[in-house]
Amino acid sequence: MTKPVVVGVDGSASSLDAVGAASHEAAIRGAELRLVHAFGRSSSHLPTGGPPWNPAGSGVRELLDGTLAAAERRAQAVAPQVGISRDVTVGEPLVVLEIASRTASLVVVGSRGLGAFSSLLLGSTSGHLAAHGRCPVLVVRGRQNRSGPVLLAVDDSPASEEAVRFAFTEASLRGADLAALHVCRTGSADVYDGPADPPFVTYDETHLREHAERVLDAALAGPRASHPDVPVVRKPVAGRVRHTLIDASADAQLLVVGARGRGGFRGLLLGSVSQAVLHHAQCPVAVVRHGGESPAAAEGGEGDHP
Structure with a gap:
């Protein structure tokens, strides 16, 4: 049932x-x-x-x-x-x-x-339901429409695995494309996201893109085989995580994120990235907590850092 x-x-x-x-x-x-x-x-x-x-x-x-x-x-x-x-x-x-x-x-x-x-959805309570809830949480904000793709934020953490499965299922149920986005971190650009940003960051774009492709390959392989009906668009992007997610959400009908990640999405629900997404995403946001972590673990550690 x-x-x-x-x-x-x-x-x-x-x-x-x-x-x-x-x-x-x-x-x-x-x-x-x-x-x-x-x-x-x-x-x-x-x-x-x-x-x-x-x-x-x-x-x-x-x-x-x-x-x-x-x-x-x-x-x-x-x-x-x-x-x-x-x-x-x-x-x-x-x-x-x-x-x-x-x-x-x-x-x-x-x-x-x-x-x-x-x-x-304000302050520390924004992470409470996602950290302690036993199922995905859908936050209704921004434009309410049923066009555009389901946008999936992908990283290489266990939390992302559950978000990927949820996003494929949601895209299948909605009859929508799935846009799988991995943000290639350009140095410290995912942390310094304001006037204090360094004027430039030197990075190997080819190396970042190759890494992003590997992350997307690993994350999408299993769920994609289980949902052959879902068209998938891969989006390896170099940039700032918060800005990239918010900008990409403008054309999406749903943004799916994992509740606990590392790399570009580290502390996604408890730090500055999460607050930016929950307050400024231009479409509804689905938060999928990693079931393998206890609620206490999801709250602790580095979660309050950007």
Whole structure:
């Protein structure tokens, strides 16, 4: 049985966009859509008259019914054939969605929200769900369209392996091309990404391109054989990681990244590269955490460095 697609709902415009994206994902997977709304004690969007830990309190039921009804209408408009369930839970949204991810095929969230959801993608919480979630996380931002390729950020880390498999599956489900991008690091250009950049970096472009081709060969071989229906475009590029990913996302319908990498994508979800992608990518971003690492390991070490 296909696991459900879970989407965080809080009544904001961003969460309704996430519901639309989640309903489409549920439809192409043949899965149920699960609407999750969490009541946290700090939820500033709750009305007065009832404590936030009591969903039956005065005014809360009306708010809840309106929020979830609007979400259901959006979902049905996108994919009327998809079954929908509601899950109203007491707890902080990040914790609730983390728990929901244990029985989901995908968790979908908007890039901005109300109350406790408002910080979901800001600061250290941007890596929390990806580091602790048990399934891929789709962050809905930028342009919402179904044209263009699925853009895959490839490196030579274990985290990239899971992202590659997810990207091939997603491209197959969407009937889209897969653009596999490996950024060839030009010296320190992936770290120094501002006024302090060195004026120039000397590097052997031929050597970098050969290395990028080897990385792409190794990463794509297995999944490509499993998905012969997916056209693949290889993109070995020399440049700065953040700028390259953001620029490339302009023509993509989805950007897929691994939650833990090395080389050009080192610390992708917990450092400056991750913040740039999550805040500035021009299309939705799917974050695929490496299943072989424990959540604690995914958080620790060098993750907070660029």
